Amino acid sequence: MGDRLREAWVIAAAGEDTSRRFHVPGEFGELTPWVQVRPLTAREALQREAAGLEETYQLGPDGAPAAVSRTYDHEAMMQFEVERCVVDYELPMRMRSGEVRAVGPDEMPRAELLDRLPVRLVDWLEECLSIVNMRTPEAEEVLAEGKGG
DSSP: OOHHHHHHHOOOOTTOOOOEEEEOSSOOTTOOOEEEEOOOOHHHHHHHHHHHEEEEEEEOTTSSEEEEEEEEOHHHHHHHHHHHHEEEEEEEEEOTTSOEEEEOTTTSOGGGHHHHSOHHHHHHHHHHHHHHTTOSHHHHHHHHHHTTO
């Protein structure tokens, strides 16, 4: 069994650090901005879905479900992951003086990240979260292989 497959199926030891650090792509001079993220727990993954997914059923004349419609609140799901999964960070921020420096949670709280980060940086952060939460095509292949599918 490969390391990737084993990681997908093994419970982490109590207190084990399962987080992963990603470096922000791009050149920032002497700065090396990064984000540290951890995967959701099973309960948190269910809570994320509950926060951002609503299903509505239309019943047929016989009372059986005839159709289902789903609406996704992507913002709520992303905010949930940012609050739960983003462990720490030093992200690039332009100061009023024009200087770009790295700021962390003390200067830019997690709750403000989606309001303050540029779209490109949020897209990258979402990729990082997808990797640790095994929502990438590669990770789905690994899980399917482990399930015998």
